Amino acid sequence: DAMVIQNPRYQVTQFGKPVTLSCSQTLNHNVMYWYQQKSSQAPKLLFHYYDKDFNNEADTPDNFQSRRPNTSFCFLDIRSPGLGDAAMYLCATSALGGTGPDTQYFGPGTRLTVL
């Protein structure tokens, strides 16, 4: 089945210790998104790739970086995690990133704990 896969599902890191979250997709979608979601809050878009074009949201901290080495994979790097970065990180994909329904399909998420 075509899907969005995130690894790991749970990640524990220490304050200030770099961490990388990964996302892969078998949907062959052009657009990949990274969201941060805290409990009972709306998903917050951090950045997205339209193919290889990187789009950073204006309020995404510099502490968050992303890489998309190919169509299938996308990585979220948190250079120096703080306690406030503890959250669920959701990867999503969509075919076009434009008009029409262009539904976003989400992976299961990675829950990050910062000690």
Next chain:
Amino acid sequence: GQNIDQPTEMTATEGAIVQINCTYQTSGFNGLFWYQQHAGEAPTFLSYNVLDGLEEKGRFSSFLSRSKGYGYLLLKELQMKDSASYLCAVKDSNYQLIWGAGTKLIIKP
């Protein structure tokens, strides 16, 4: 600024009908989406409205009024498995999804 408003929490009884409202103020409009999110899981797509009116899909229906900046999700014949958060999202003029904080729906037997 852009804003999506939906109730924080609703409670309903198994077998009943519930309507979850969503009002939006966005820069442009390119569709209203509903997603279901069970606790600790990723959102899953439920419905999409871009024209005014009601879209029916089994037990779930979604309504849109663009002139009022308003939509709702209607869930019929509620089942215990429908206990989840329901997220309203609007695609703005830049084709970015603006998300609401979600409505936590609690189903009681």
